[in-house]
Amino acid sequence: xxxxxxxxxxxxxxxxxxxxxxxxxxxxxxxxxxxxxxxxxxxxxxxxxxxxxxxxxxxxxxxxxxxxxxxxxxxxxxxxxxxxxxxxxxxxxxxxxxxxxxxxxxxxxxxxxxxxxxxxxxxxxxxxxxxxxxxxxxxxxxxxxxxxxxxxxxxxxxxxxxxxxxxxxxxxxxxxxxxxxxxxxxxxxxxxx
Numbered sequence: 207x208x209x210x211x212x213x214x215x216x217x218x219x220x221x222x223x224x225x226x227x228x229x230x231x232x233x234x235x236x237x238x239x240x241x242x243x244x245x246x247x248x249x250x251x252x253x254x255x256x257x258x259x260x261x262x263x264x265x266x267x268x269x270x271x272x273x274x275x276x277x278x279x280x281x282x283x284x285x286x287x288x289x290x291x292x293x294x295x296x297x298x299x300x301x302x303x304x305x306x307x308x309x310x311x312x313x314x315x316x317x318x319x320x321x322x323x324x325x326x327x328x329x330x331x332x333x334x335x336x337x338x339x340x341x342x343x344x345x346x347x348x349x350x351x352x353x354x355x356x357x358x359x360x361x362x363x364x365x366x367x368x369x370x371x372x373x374x375x376x377x378x379x380x381x382x383x384x385x386x387x388x389x390x391x392x393x394x395x396x397x398x399x
């Protein structure tokens with residue numbers, strides 16, 4: 207009885223190890239595909255630095271912490287729905303409708319959602335009254351930036367609140383963000399399309 211159980215147990219363990227080896231190579235291949243696709247989605251609007259690791263960036267030892275921010279409040283003489291639509295389209299913000307559609311498209315859609323919603327993603331829409339949109343912003347490698355834009359109805363026009371956060375102190379200065387804030391206002395007003 208002892209030898210028979212031992213042989214049976216050894217056979218089960220050996221089978222599991224052999225099958226596990228096949229499965230892990232499949233998992234590794236799938237993981238690489240997911241990583242490549244996620245990197246492609248996350249690098250939109252960012253400076254791409256292709257290394258000799260299959261196009262993937264080298265991972266840094268320390269992940270930057272976004273702890274510095276600057277904000278601006280601006281008046282826009284355009285209704286909130288029009289201003290929000292212009293900003294969303296120009297800066298390619300992703301609405302919750304797109305996220306929900308992608309979520310219903312299986313694993314590939316869920317991977318895309320994970321890439322989009324990582325970091326500074328935000329979306330809230332109350333048509334005619336309020337919009338909030340946020341995303342990671344193009345930055346140098348190793349520096350994490352994100353932007354959050356809120357628009358609210360203000361009489362016939364809109365009030366816009368822009369918050370820019372970064373892991374790099376020099377990115378939250380007037381010299382760095384002043385042009386961006388002015389551009390966002392011009393986009394909302396329809397002066398830049």
